[in-house]
Amino acid sequence: MASPSGAVRPARSLVIFGLIVAALYALVFFTGDKSPTPKLGIDLQGGTRVTLTARTPDGSTPSQDSLRRAQEIIETRVNGLGVSGSEVVIDGDNLVITVPGDDSSQARTLGQTARLYIRPVLGSQAAGAAQTAPPTTPEAPAAETPAPEPATEAPEPQNRPFPAQAQEPTTEAPAATTTEAPAPDATQVPEGTSQTDEAAAEIAAAKATRQSTDPAVQQQAMASLDCSASDPLQGNDDPTLPLVACSTDGTTVYLLGPSIIDGQEIADATSAFNSQQARHEVSLEFKSDASNTWAQFTSANIGKQAAFTLDSKVVSAPVIQGATPAGSATSITGNFTATSAKELANTLKYGSLPLSFEASEAETVSATLGLASLEAGLIAGAIGLVLVLLYCLIYYRMLGILTALSLILSGLLVYAIMVLLGRYIGFTLDLAGIAGLIIGIGMTADSFVVYFERIKDEMREGRSFRSAVPRGWARARRTILSGNAVSFIAAAVLYVLAVGQVRGFAFTLGLTTILDVVVVFLVTHPLVHLASKSAFWSKPSVNGLGAVTEVARERKTAAASAQVKES
CATH class of the missing domain: 1.20.1640.10 (Multidrug efflux transporter AcrB transmembrane domain)
Incomplete structure (x- = not known):
């Protein structure tokens, strides 16, 4: 030089x-x-293959256009830099994901529908204790803060906005919704394979109970919901209706109001380590309209709890500590590791899938x-x-x-x-x-x-x-x-x-x-x-x-x- x-x-x-x-x-x-x-690719160290089977709410066969869009989004998630060595291919009505190594969790994470909604918490209780501990009523959502979420309730992290009228949907929904929801279970499933009929029936039955507007049905759903079982409603919940959902760790059952902000309004998502709170977080930036709505709801609901739901599960349910100015970022907190926070941010950043998927057992690739x-x-x-x-x-x-x-x-x-x-x-x-x-x-x-x-x-x-x-x-x-x-x-x-x-x-x-x-x-x-x-x-x-x-x-x-x- x-x-x-x-x-x-x-x-x-x-x-x-x-x-x-x-x-x-x-x-x-x-x-x-x-x-x-160095990490080796599939052709050098082998890998794990997971087949994702599409599940549509009405049990119909997914369109090839939807499968292609889902393939593109998953490829973007896993190959954001184009160098991860994973493969995503369409096989009939399924998507087949192959990732290097023997860890199938990465492939399953890639198949997340990534339908994120922000919903007000109307009630909550510990999973497995539903028969002896009825949920909180919609009239007092802030009075009960769930014990299993200590990591998300620390004071003064990122503020989050939630709706002032969070409790209104439970009283405004028409009774016809609860009486007609079970009907698709046996009579309205389109013709197709038995597996398709069964999937459609499971989704319809889950919606009839877990998304009912009847308080009695809601309490019964909270009492009977098994958080350890697979969720037939995954990614297929209706954001305009209430929802009974489990936390991602399976320790808490929540009664949630209709969605306030849709994940489609996410402008960017990143993961970072919060040194003050000593935890990993996923930071979200919303588009202008959602950001303004967010600021209004935050100021009107200080001290109340709300939930970030991803594919019909509660990722985090923090308490609002203060008003958030329009345009400011917020954070999803929870029991994240550096890897899981990064994967969630990547999933949310590149958008939701047009279909929900059920993952098969992992297979080893030689x-x-x-x-x-x-x-x-x-x-x-x-x-x-x-x-x-x-x-x-x-x-x-x-x-x-x-x-x-x-x-x-x-x-x-x-x-x-x-x-x-x-x-x-x-x-x-x-x-x-x-x-x-x-x-x-x-x-x-x-x-x-x-x-x-x-x-x-x-x-x-x-x-x-x-x-x-x-x-x-x-x-x-x-x-x-x-x-x-x-x-x-x-x-x-x-x-x-x-x-x-x-x-x-x-x-x-x-x-x-x-x-x-x-x-x-x-x-x-x-x-x-x-x-x-x-x-x-x-x-x-x-x-x-x-x-x-x-x-x-x-x-x-x-x-x-x-x-x-x-x-």
Whole structure:
């Protein structure tokens, strides 16, 4: 690296590179799960496959357009950066999600319908104690704060807005709604498979009890609701009706009023750690209309409780501590880990699915073929690398050692970054990504060749090795930057336009292109500059530039002879 005055400070450049490598490996070994290995893709480590079966409220067959939109949303959730290595495919009327590793919870989370509603809490009680502890009445929702939610009731975290008229829907709903709701259970289910009929009947029966406007039916639903069983109403609840729902941890049953704010009004969702409350939270920003409504309801319902429901379950039921100004963000709190908070924020950020899904049992996907391909590829790559290094040693002599050292340091840098990307953004390394890395490292070797050939050009003009290095670098760096810029643009375009594993290839290719510039500027050029100052490295027999020096002498002799003849 050159200073403004034109002086080269190789020691400073090498120290900077050393600090970068040290910082990366400090993060690798002392942060996160401290695993020093990259995450592997499905084709290299196998994975877990979960089949999602669509459930429509009327039991009809889901349209292919709805399935395609659900596929796109799930792909966006899991591949927000395009490098997670997961697969989402349509199989008939189902979606099949395959994720790397043996943890099926991630695939199941991806299938969340993500229908978020903010509902007022009209009553609550501990699950399993319903027969002896009737729910609070709608007239006094603030008098009973559920014991199982201590983490969400801490004073003065983010404020949340809720409706002033939260209790009105239980008295305004027409009686016809409660008397007619059970009818679809047996008579209005469309023709189809028995599984479809059964699903439609379960949804209709759940709505008839858990979304009734009759207080007696509501209390009976709270008394009989089993929070440990699968929820047939998941993602299919009517936001305009009351709802009896369980908390996500299954400890509390809530009676909720009609929805005030729809999750479709979410403008952005992020996860963060609240250091003051020592807990993970999901921060939400609403669009303008919902934000204004939110501010009005907050000011009118201080001290009352309300619920964030996701797919018919209560994620959090905090107490409103104060009014929230319009445009301010709010937080969903609960028993979140860093991973679960991030997954929920990602799910809410990219929107709800057009269908609700029921997940099947997880299946293990073998990686035998991928591992065999990886082994063959690594052997081929090692052979190719050895041949390249032998060629450099024969052609460039000791300069080939500098090439080998630069490639090794580049490999160390790439490896640490792969580990950290897998840890922090879910990057998984598959065969396509490895191909991108190999091509990128090959481009790094190309940069060395460009540099060395520029030096040889300068020496053919009669300059010494010492004077040829800075002149050759001045000419080579423009070529190196131009070549890498073209490669990076190509990788960026491919990343934007491609899907699936091709995006992983483009990502690693672009990453190694950037690292090529870092290695050449901070390692290769400083090392060559130091070599040019050494009497040992300046020997033609050592640096392999003897033939070039001989050509320079012949040219000089020929020029001198021509001058003598002219005179």
